[in-house]
Amino acid sequence: MNFFEQQDKARRNTGWLVFLFCLAVLSLILITNLLVGIAFQLISGDTTDIAAVYGSSSFENPGIFSWRNFALISLAVGGVVGCAILYKWWQLSSGGKAVAESLGGVRILPDSEEPNERLVLNVVEEMALASGMPVPPVYLMAHEMGINAFAAGNTPADAVIGVTQGSIEHFKRDELQGVIAHEFSHILNGDMRLNLRLIALLHGIVFIGQVGELFARGGSDRRSDGRVALLGIGLMIVGWLGIFFGKLIKSAVSRQREFLADASAVQFTRNPEGIANALKLIGGYSPGSEINNSHRSEVSHLFFGQAISSLSSLFATHPPIVDRILRVDPHWDGNFLYRGNETRERKLEEEQQKSEEKRQRVQEAAAIGAAVMTGAGESALTDNSLSALTDNSLSAAREKIDLIPEFLYEQAKEPLGAMSICCSLLLHSEGELRQKQLEMIKATEFQGLEKEVLKTAQAVDKLQEHCRLPLIELLMPALKCMSAEQYKQFKRLLMQLIRADKKTDLFEWCLFQLVQHYLAGEHDPELKSAPRYKTPGQIGDEYAQILSAVARFGHEDEESAERAFNRGAGAVSLYNIHLLPAEECDVQVFIKAVNVLGLAYPLLQRRLLIGLCRCIEHDGKLTTTERELITTIAAIMGCPLPKLEHLDEGE
Known part of the structure; x- marks a missing residue:
């Protein structure tokens, strides 16, 4: 499959679907305005023709449907819906931890020695190091026997990975790698924040129906003339329509992102068999990927597999599992995987593998320590070890850990x-x-x-x-x-x-x-600050300061540093900045400049990071200082680090 083509297609479709979601929200607000206006007209007892009143625009006889009243009602309804959305967004602002705990997840302690838990922690460690982001906490949904997993959070810093008990009991290592790579793809592609926003937007629509239910109950009281109840029923209908169309569009968005994450996971692991077998196992497993938690409907689009199996194809948050398998394994014979006693055998194999990994790490550490003590330094590192430090593959990540x-x-x-x-x-x-x-x-x-x-x-x-x-x-x-x-x-x-x-x-x-x-x-x-800068020109001076420091730290002679600087400047279309003299590359000034870059909008941040990577890549070498600098800058921005390619580890 053409992974990049699939990713581009999914991104384009997602943009349109998000636009339609926002349009649906606005349309429902307008319908609610119309309903409130009619209800107020009926409650007031005014028998004036509704169409005539709607067309009236004079201030002497404005009517309930005048533009003035229409604007007031729109503002009131929009404000209520907006407050509901903001409240939900505030609930989710603490990141993936809140989502994981709401689903009954319990954090797996980093020092856990339980074999299944240790395996998932190891895979998450490898994936994080391979993707250049912090190792996220892992939450276990111990009461969920369906095979599923999710990623949640606003940024890579507050992201978490969640797995079900069924996943850690039935997945082999390469299958678990494929699933975790899928979830990391959601993090790196910005899906987590999008998913949380969809939850908040849908909550705003649902709130219309909740208000309607409140009015309907209040209006049914004997002391009421029933017209308030009529308004409530109308609002409930609007709320139901909102839920219908909101879930419809949310599901369509989620399906596109799932195809994108599958494609990215295969590209990431270079092993289509892993994620394909994980999907085949779900297809042959009687509980499937079903989640039984009461909050599952709200967050169903976060999961790796379909969390609610009873949904129709219109409201399914994930594409049919057969379609997903065929996208990553076009030659699939149509047979699902059925696994029984293999689980116990897998555990024994992984325990042996774990012991072997420990032994190798001890030997490697001892060799490196001996080299340091004898003064051999970095020459003691093997060629494979050096390449592991610049490679972004999973095997290279494991080698980094082994060092x-x-x-x-x-x-x-x-x-x-x-x-x-x-x-x-x-x-x-x-x-x-x-x-x-x-x-x-x-x-x-x-x-x-x-x-x-x-x-x-x-x-x-x-x-x-x-x-x-x-x-x-x-x-x-x-x-x-x-x-x-x-x-x-x-x-x-x-x-x-x-x-x-x-x-x-x-x-x-x-x-x-x-x-x-x-x-x-x-x-x-409270460390999170609102972005301020949208164009490179707004922070040209700060970017020149950072780019100059990176160029000089990674290149010894003036000519190479200047060429590297120009390459980084050209990547962001800043042709009017110049390499600063070495004496002006002060650490304190550099620190202040990086903090300013952290206030750029996400699209600009990504562009600036790519420019810094182009500067680093100029001489084909990656020094320790360069790697630490670019990783730290990416962390401050809260932006995934672009892949560094064609580099050799320098001294």
């Missing part, structure tokens, strides 16, 4: 260990200053943190620079287990450690920004 020493990998799974790794990464090499930082850690309210830091610091000191970023990304699920108060204290501690030497270097800034922005959805929703 991390086993002790640090295990520490990263629980909150105190993750905190100790962050602190260890910030410890200064100079003895007196390092001791001062340890005293700061000891003075905090985190009992046992100093002891953990002393243990992890030894392993962190031997850690290759290439491994720092993957390790930081692996820490996020454990750090998100902290309470809000613990997070505030921890963030304050990080600032103290950074400022201990009275200056901030780029790595310290990157670490702090990654922690802050990846945890923003969990603890700091």
Whole structure:
């Protein structure tokens, strides 16, 4: 299949469907206005011909249907519907966590040793590192035996992955990879935010019917003349019509996004068999992908498979499973998969694989540590290890994880260990200053943190620079287990450690920004600011500052830096900016400029990031500093990182 053609087609169709959804909302508001006007006319007892009154526009005898009253009614109804939409949007503003918990999901702890849970955590880790985004928390719907999964959230920082018990019990590793890749595609394609907006818009339409039901009940009272009840019934009918057309369009939008996510998942994993077999397994499994939670109707379009099997094809949120299979496996023979005792055998195989992976990681870490101690440095890394650090495949992501020493990998799974790794990464090499930082850690309210830091610091000191970023990304699920108060204290501690030497270097800034922005959805929703800038020209000076710094950090000579700069500037059509002198590429100015870029609109952010990637790609090498910088800038923007291609890891 042509994945890019399928993606473009799905995006175009989705744009039209969203437009139709908004048009339906406005049409229903207008119909409601008409209904309210007629009801007020009847309640007032005015027998004037409705058509004549509707056409009246004089101020002396405006009638209930004058443009003035029509505008007032429109404003009132629109305001009520708008408030209902905003209220629902506020409920969903905390991100995917709220959705997962409303569905009965329970967070899988990062240090879980249950085989099925460990498998899904490993796959999510690999997918996150391969896609260049933070590792999201995983929620398990333990009472759902249907095979299904979902992704929810407003941004990559507050995204979560949800899986059902049926999924983790029946999927093999490659099938689970295909499904998780499908959900990550929803994150990277911006579907999560679109899905939450559809929930909020539909709630506004439903609210019209709820108001009508309230009026109908109130109007049925004996003290009422019944005309209020008539108004209520009319509003209920409008609400039902709204629900009908709203769900119709929402389902059509969802079906297009599912085709897009399937295509992206195959492109992402390079293994169409994985997601195809997952779909075939759902087709041959008696519970299918059914979800039994009472909130399933509201969020059915978030799931991997059809959450409500009884829906007609018009209201189905997912394309027919046969169509989805044929799109990724055109040569399918029509037979579904039926799996029984294979599940137990799969668990045994995965346990053996897990033990082998641990053994390989220990050997790899020992080899790298020995190379560091003997001064061999980066030359000790194999060619495969180097390519893994620039490759975006799942196998490369696993190799990135394998490069991390086993002790640090295990520490990263629980909150105190993750905190100790962050602190260890910030410890200064100079003895007196390092001791001062340890005293700061000891003075905090985190009992046992100093002891953990002393243990992890030894392993962190031997850690290759290439491994720092993957390790930081692996820490996020454990750090998100902290309470809000613990997070505030921890963030304050990080600032103290950074400022201990009275200056901030780029790595310290990157670490702090990654922690802050990846945890923003969990603890700091107030960090989100409304976008201000739509065109590159509005932030040309700031972009020139950042692009100059990136060009100079990644290129040694002036000529190469200038060519890389011009390539990045051309990618965003900023031809009037120039490479700044090295002395003007100050870290503090750079930090302020990045914060300004974070206020750009999403489409502009994506364009700016692509320009920075073009600058990095100019010399065909990717340094550790470049990777950390571009990842941090993407995190601050809340924008998925574009894929870096044709690069070799530099020293």
